[in-house]
Amino acid sequence: MVFYGLYPVDGEQFPDLREALARLQLNDGALSFETETSAALGFGFRCGFLGLLHSEIVQERLEREFNLNLIATSPSVIYRITLTDGSVLHVDNPSNWPETGVIAKIEEPYVLTTIITPNDYVSLCMELCKDRRSTFRSMDYTAGNRLVLINELPLTEILFDFFDSLKSRTRGYASFDYEFLGYREGNLVKLDVNVNGDPIDALSFITHRDTAYTRGKALVNRLKEVLPRQLFEIRIQAFLGSKAIAAERVSAKRKNVLAKCYGGDVTRKRKLLEKQKKGKRRMKSVGQVEIPQEAFLSILKVE
């Protein structure tokens, strides 16, 4: 139901990641994976999970039990796209999204969501659902001072920061569950991110046309915060098709120099620079720009 790409930060860990996934799959039939390549991230796997919780558990196990350092691309559901020639595509990776001109109809999976929350937070919960394109179904009182809130939501809307928002709005008191409903037509678009002109495919995501601008802007702002200043100025742009909808700049770093380097310092300073350089290896280089792991997580934090 939920798909995303998992890439080793260090490209050399690719075979280890394959082996780790294969081993997890032995006793977890619901996990699926196949090789994919990303222009920005190199070799990795498109992984399929039952849902969000499942995906988090798998990623956590890969990192803890197999000692892997991973980058996850933006999550995706399977979209059903009918092309103008009548053929139907199932797309689980924004990279495979067809050109706008050939799309006749896009359908996305919907889920029936149940939120149980204390009375006090109900309006906040309803507001959250409304922001996520919900269709209200029902609201019932249950034992104690609690309400059961039932909504229909596009699955893709709960992939991005929904749990965290719900938890923080209700101070952790709400519980949440969802079940699959079926496919419905949606006005969806693909949002792309460029860094210094290079597209970062791992950051592309699918969103409703109405929220594309705010999300594009939010993502670009977030990236501006997490990208460290570097040797060169960094331009971050969000695109809808060929149209830039948001842009930010990270100005070039101006000064990074060791003041002293005398006899006793040389070894220490060389090691310091080597360490700085190693730290950079934990980042992905795209063109001249080094992108830290957390930049790829920032997409999940975009409301």
Added chain:
Amino acid sequence: MHPPGRREGMTERKNKKTEKQKNEGPLGLYIHIPFCVRKCYYCDFNSGPLSERARLLYMEALQEEIRNTAWRGCTAKTMFLGGGTPSELTIVELEALVTTLTQAFQFEENAEWSIECNPGTMDRDDFPALRELGFNRVSLGVQSFHDFHLRALGRIHSAEEARTAFDSIRQAGFDNVNLDLIFALPRQTLGEWRSDLEEAIGLSPDHLSLYNLTIEPGTEFGNRLDGGELEEVDEDLAADMYELAMDLTRAAGYQQYEISNYSRPGRKCAHNLIYWHNQPYLGFGVSASSFLGGIRWTHTASMTEYVRTASSPQVTRACEEKLNNREALGEEIMLGLRTEEGISPADLSSRYSYDVASLFSHTFEALGQGGFLYQTGERIQLTRRGKMMANDVCARFL
């Protein structure tokens, strides 16, 4: 006195070392004086106040180490007395040390004899005495001409004492004087730094060392930084301060011959050039570093351990490393790029088993296009932006 057999053995060993030295050229000598009146808040050198007895023991051990060195008889071209506060030594103590050194090494005729002085420990009569002992270069730790910054740094002297000390140094006839200043001090303004620079240049020293404050872990400043009591100067302000230093010194006729060092013609610090040119040096004293025959080592930082082993054939080492060819190359580039001469790929290729120009062709190209490196003839040097970003530039060659 040594029994005859042992003396012979030592002479033999000595000859071997002197032989070896011929390939490496004359040495730079560094002598570490680890005591001072009070530790400055930013200082991460091995130094601090010492009891009279500990100080005596140390000076004794130091001279034992020099007397027994395996490199006895070698030729030296520089001697740098650093610390700590070497100027806290009495003239009598200094005289004994100088005698020991001149007996142990052959100094080139125009050898540079440098001593670091703290304005707070000097009387005006001290400087003529230093000259008589053979010192020909004084490095004065001014750090700032603002008393509140001096206090904030934990310095023991005032700005006025620094001015007076400089006058005394000149009156004693020193024609090779350095002033040390620090910028990017906590809460320092660009205007304050400008006035520091103007005053320093106004004194017309022969050499200026202008350092960006580095807050090292474990120092008083480091602890305050961790505790949130201290804030580092904003990167852009520090960059402005550095650029101002480069502009004002240049306008006053100083040549920036290293990232943090500026000199009048013919007044580069010969000793420091040894470090940056990857030439051999020997360090004496606690936590002193040496580099000889491709091996770099650092003496123990423990005073007790140093004193215990100073007269043994080998002082306890805190670390020792022999760089492989690739590491040595990276290091030489890192050091070379810090200097105005930069590096020569052809020269490096002739000494290391790499074709340096092709090994780094992409790096040279990218950094050249980015405005960090430029080429004049054979040599590749840092541009101004390259100097300001030297860590990122140098790291690409390691």
